[in-house]
Amino acid sequence: xxxxxxxxxxxxxxxxxxxxxxxxxxxxxxxxxxxxxxxxxxxxxxxxxxxxxxxxxxxxxxxxxxxxxxxxxxxxxxxxxxxxxxxxxxxxxxxxxxxxxxxxxxxxxxxxxxxxxxxxxxxxxxxxxxxxxxxxxxxxxxxxxxxxxxxxxxxxxxxxxxxxxxxxxxxxxxxxxxxxxxxxxxxxxxxxxxxxxxxxxxxxxxxxxxxxxxxxxxxxxxxxxxxxxxxxxxxxxxxxxxxxxxxxxxxxxxxxxxxxxxxxxxxxxxxxxxxxxxxxxxxxxxxxxxxxxxxxxxxxxxxxxxxxxxxxxxxxxxxxxxxxxxxxxxxxxxxxxxxxxxxxxxxxxxxxxxxxxxxxxxxxxxxxxxxxxxxxxxxxxxxxxxxxxxxxxxxxxxxxxxxxxxxxxxxxxxxxxxxxxxxxxxxxxxxxxxxxxxxxxxxxxxxxxxxxxxxxxxxxx
Amino acid sequence: xxxxxxxxxxxxxxxxxxxxxxxxxxxxxxxxxxxxxxxxxxxxxxxxxxxxxxxxxxxxxxxxxxxxxxxxxxxxxxxxxxxxxxxxxxxxxxxxxxxxxxxxxxxxxxxxxxxxxxxxxxxxxxxxxxxxxxxxxxxxxxxxxxxxxxxxxxxxxxxxxxxxxxxxxxxxxxxxxxxxxxxxxxxxxxxxxxxxxxxxxxxxxxxxxxxxxxxxxxxxxxxxxxxxxxxxxxxxxxxxxxxxxxxxxxxxxxxxxxxxxxxxxxxxxxxxxxxxxxxxxxxxxxxxxxxxxxxxxxxxxxxxxxxxxxxxxxxxxxxxxxxxxxxxxxxxxxxxxxxxxxxxxxxxxxxxxxxxxxxxxxxxxxxxxxxxxxxxxxxxxxxxxxxxxxxxxxxxxxxxxxxxxxxxxxxxxxxxxxxxxxxxxxxxxxxxxxxxxxxxxxxxxxxxxxxxxxxxxxxxx
Numbered sequence: 035x036x037x038x039x040x041x042x043x044x045x046x047x048x049x050x051x052x053x054x055x056x057x058x059x060x061x062x063x064x065x066x067x068x069x070x071x072x073x074x075x076x077x078x079x080x081x082x083x084x085x086x087x088x089x090x091x092x093x094x095x096x097x098x099x100x101x102x103x104x105x106x107x108x109x110x111x112x113x114x115x116x117x118x119x120x121x122x123x124x125x126x127x128x129x130x131x132x133x134x135x136x137x138x139x140x141x142x143x144x145x146x147x148x149x150x151x152x153x154x155x156x157x158x159x160x161x162x163x164x165x166x167x168x169x170x171x172x173x174x175x176x177x178x179x180x181x182x183x184x185x186x187x188x189x190x191x192x193x194x195x196x197x198x199x200x201x202x203x204x205x206x207x208x209x210x211x212x213x214x215x216x217x218x219x220x221x222x223x224x225x226x227x228x229x230x231x232x233x234x235x236x237x238x239x240x241x242x243x244x245x246x247x248x249x250x251x252x253x254x255x256x257x258x259x260x261x262x263x264x265x266x267x268x269x270x271x272x273x274x275x276x277x278x279x280x281x282x283x284x285x286x287x288x289x290x291x292x293x294x295x296x297x298x299x300x301x302x303x304x305x306x307x308x309x310x311x312x313x314x315x316x317x318x319x320x321x322x323x324x325x326x327x328x329x330x331x332x333x334x335x336x337x338x339x340x341x342x343x344x345x346x347x348x349x350x351x352x353x354x355x356x357x358x359x360x361x362x363x364x365x366x367x368x369x370x371x372x373x374x375x376x377x378x379x380x381x382x383x384x385x386x387x388x389x390x391x392x393x394x395x396x397x398x399x400x401x402x403x404x405x406x407x408x409x410x411x412x413x414x415x416x417x418x419x420x421x422x423x424x425x426x427x428x429x430x431x432x433x434x435x436x437x438x439x440x441x442x443x444x445x446x447x448x449x450x451x452x453x454x455x456x457x458x459x460x461x462x463x464x465x466x467x468x469x470x471x472x473x474x475x476x477x478x479x480x481x482x483x484x485x486x487x488x489x490x491x492x493x494x495x
Numbered sequence: 496x497x498x499x500x501x502x503x504x505x506x507x508x509x510x511x512x513x514x515x516x517x518x519x520x521x522x523x524x525x526x527x528x529x530x531x532x533x534x535x536x537x538x539x540x541x542x543x544x545x546x547x548x549x550x551x552x553x554x555x556x557x558x559x560x561x562x563x564x565x566x567x568x569x570x571x572x573x574x575x576x577x578x579x580x581x582x583x584x585x586x587x588x589x590x591x592x593x594x595x596x597x598x599x600x601x602x603x604x605x606x607x608x609x610x611x612x613x614x615x616x617x618x619x620x621x622x623x624x625x626x627x628x629x630x631x632x633x634x635x636x637x638x639x640x641x642x643x644x645x646x647x648x649x650x651x652x653x654x655x656x657x658x659x660x661x662x663x664x665x666x667x668x669x670x671x672x673x674x675x676x677x678x679x680x681x682x683x684x685x686x687x688x689x690x691x692x693x694x695x696x697x698x699x700x701x702x703x704x705x706x707x708x709x710x711x712x713x714x715x716x717x718x719x720x721x722x723x724x725x726x727x728x729x730x731x732x733x734x735x736x737x738x739x740x741x742x743x744x745x746x747x748x749x750x751x752x753x754x755x756x757x758x759x760x761x762x763x764x765x766x767x768x769x770x771x772x773x774x775x776x777x778x779x780x781x782x783x784x785x786x787x788x789x790x791x792x793x794x795x796x797x798x799x800x801x802x803x804x805x806x807x808x809x810x811x812x813x814x815x816x817x818x819x820x821x822x823x824x825x826x827x828x829x830x831x832x833x834x835x836x837x838x839x840x841x842x843x844x845x846x847x848x849x850x851x852x853x854x855x856x857x858x859x860x861x862x863x864x865x866x867x868x869x870x871x872x873x874x875x876x877x878x879x880x881x882x883x884x885x886x887x888x889x890x891x892x893x894x895x896x897x898x899x900x901x902x903x904x905x906x907x908x909x910x911x912x913x914x915x916x917x918x919x920x921x922x923x924x925x926x927x928x929x930x931x932x933x934x935x936x937x938x939x940x941x942x943x944x945x946x947x948x949x950x951x952x953x954x955x956x
Binding site for chain 1: 498517519537567620628632651654657670672698720727745918951
């Protein structure tokens with residue numbers, strides 16, 4: 035079924051040649067002698083205008099092509115006299131693949147995002163969601179391109195896991211045991227030795243620990259895959275299933291880690307601005323006014339670096355009433371993050387060297403023994419976008435941290451082995467891909483940047 | 496920690512300049528006046544030779560650098576007088592990041608792949624597994640590059656699902672209900688309305704159905720992500736968790752689908768041959784003799800296309816005793832596949848138009864009503880590598896097929912909607928990424944081409 039993508043047709047330079055295009059009817063209006071159809075195939079933001087003369091043999095097909103119907107048009111590509119469009123197609127023949135039933139929910143009017151979420155199988159045909167998923171694609175490709183160009187190897191870490199990266203966080207159980215009457219052991223607990231993997235397994239919350247193993251062999255690796263949290267959080271910022279990006283580098287400290295994070299963010303933003311111009315213009319006009327300028331500014335800014343201790347001092351002195359009171363030792367909240375990046379520094383800022391007690395067991399303990407070599411990158415409009423650290427490479431210190439966090443040495447023996455056999459300073463960071471897409475598009479609800487969101491009470495499609 | 500990747504050091508053209516390299520000691524031998532270390536950092540197959548004069552201050556570090564230890568070497572890059580290596584480093588200073596304990600399992604000797612599987616956290620430091628995972632990276636990048644260049648949008652289909660793509664296949668249950676005493680409903684069944692997603696959910700076996708939804712909006716999409724089978728198959732060809740690639744195209748028929756599959760396979764092979772030369776030379780010499788020639792041949796072959804019905808005739812006439820007897824209606828087995836591609840055609844072959852009864856409900860029924868517009872691509876050495884079909888786009892026919900397969904219309908209403916609202920001819924295929932890596936490397940056990948294999952009884956690391 036040879037045909038030309040509408041994206042290519044719209045960029046054509048040669049006119050008056052025969053062309054075949056396929057797509058879905060966005061709108062149609064008929065005059066006495068002509069019918070005008072806007073045809074969209076999702077290959078780009080814009081639709082193409084098709085003009086059908088009522089004299090053509092297949093004009094009855096044109097009249098049947100209701101909004102949402104899929105059609106094939108053979109015609110001549112013409113330079114358009116109309117404003118705002120350079121190209122149109124003068125139809126010679128129109129075929130219908132399938133009409134849209136009259137209850138097609140995407141009739142020409144504005145729909146709320148809440149409503150569109152209930153028809154996630156159709157919403158990609160709208161301007162907003164077509165643009166979101168083209169940007170999501172471009173950002174995905176930029177992620178892989180960035181790391182490939184820098185000698186990082188892509189690592190597919192396991193989804194099903196018997197360990198728990200953070201020593202915390204609620205997880206989804208994965209099992210094939212009988213759901214009503216699972217086998218029990220002598221202690222009347224579920225006997226997971228009879229389960230598929232012969233032990234209790236869950237969905238991963240992070241690929242970091244495995245990435246550390248591979249960095250200890252290939253030097254630089256990254257993961258880019260789904261991760262899971264079984265938290266009952268029904269907010270605009272949480273999903274039960276989301277994609278994470280986690281680079282990990284051997285022979286690297288916290289400063290090198292921040293250098294990479296900075297370069298990474300700039301790279302992905304530039305790639306999307308250059309490759310999704312039309313989609314980004316749409317977000318700029320209809321979703322978040324000024325977003326293009328804000329992203330361009332970020333690419334040009336110097337990124338600030340300040341310690342947590344200094345950040346707390348700044349927050350304490352701020353002439354501002356925060357919902358969460360500030361003192362050394364607290365978790366920095368979104369309101370604090372946004373003050374630091376939007377009002378105080380007015381640019382992106384890395385906060386480093388957080389209190390040991392509020393951070394994970396694998397972070398490298400600083401010489402003060404109170405803080406760890408962690409970093410979070412805060413950006414205007416969003417707050418934290420990246421979190422990372424140098425990892426604890428000293429076996430004795432790691433063991434103490436694990437004991438503090440009640441982690442079982444046997445379960446993590448493989449993780450500790452890396453510290454036994456040629457341990458190296460190493461570092462990495464993680465970022466949630468959906469939060470990056472929210473940042474790039476201005477879309478405010480995380481459910482609207484993922485094809486089929488998984489949230490408490492919803493696993494539809 | 497600025498340093499030069501060994502990959503870059505080995506390609507250097509400027510000599511007698513200071514260089515810093517980091518890596519793990521593969522071997523070391525000491526003479527009276529010098530020590531020779533092979534240092535590998537995983538950035539490429541080759542190690543670099545470091546020569547340390549016993550006169551340097553840090554020579555005691557050199558003598559402590561046992562196999563597996565991680566070191567930093569500052570020295571001068573020199574053109575090597577030795578055979579087979581162009582570059583060496585004359586050490587001025589050697590630091591140890593971490594020694595390897597004396598029980599380091601990767602001492603200089605051959606290890607069986609079975610043994611290495613038990614230390615999957617360390618095996619990537621060996622020649623074989625370093626090469627496997629660099630090839631896996633290159634093939635991953637080639638997949639994304641191929642589709643990006645052709646206007647396909649990358650789609651992240653959900654891992655947690657309430658539906659079951661094939662209407663068959665064993666699945667892993669995903670739940671947060673109490674494992675011993677789950678809530679029961681009036682019928683004494685598990686009350687999944689109380690579970691996290693308010694219904695019963697599993698790990699996906701395929702992203703195809705969701706890809707069809709997105710192709711019905713963006714025209715061309717592909718998935719590349721993890722999929723799951725809870726089959727108790729302990730074979731060299733099965734994993735419980737593996738990565739799949741599934742492109743899907745609107746306005747496309749079976750012929751266009753085969754064109755894409757052919758182009759895809761050639762592209763990935765060429766990319767890997769061009770970008771992993773040294774790794775492929777290793778496989779060619781030590782793992783599967785002649786594999787490079789065999790892959791180059793495949794890139795040059797015309798791919799044959801024959802119907803299932805013709806394939807059965809050929810198999811019936813074959814002067815060959817098969818374990819599985821041949822007659823129209825059977826599933827073609829690996830032995831049949833290999834005969835057709837290796838002996839009969841001596842090149843890759845697409846088998847098309849399989850009997851309806853042995854194929855999935857979503858495949859498009861041919862006019863004969865006995866066969867469906869399916870295709871499998873068979874290649875020498877492996878058998879089936881790709882399976883695909885044109886999808887049933889006619890709502891009435893689809894409904895009949897679903898009834899035949901005992902599929903509930905309500906569960907799949909979203910899938911059927913696509914046929915109600917501007918249905919289009921569309922097609923796609925799937926391939927298991929690990930099988931592709933086996934094909935590219937000659938590695939015979941699927942557990943050896945995935946970082947941390949998930950198989951019955953094993954979810955380690």
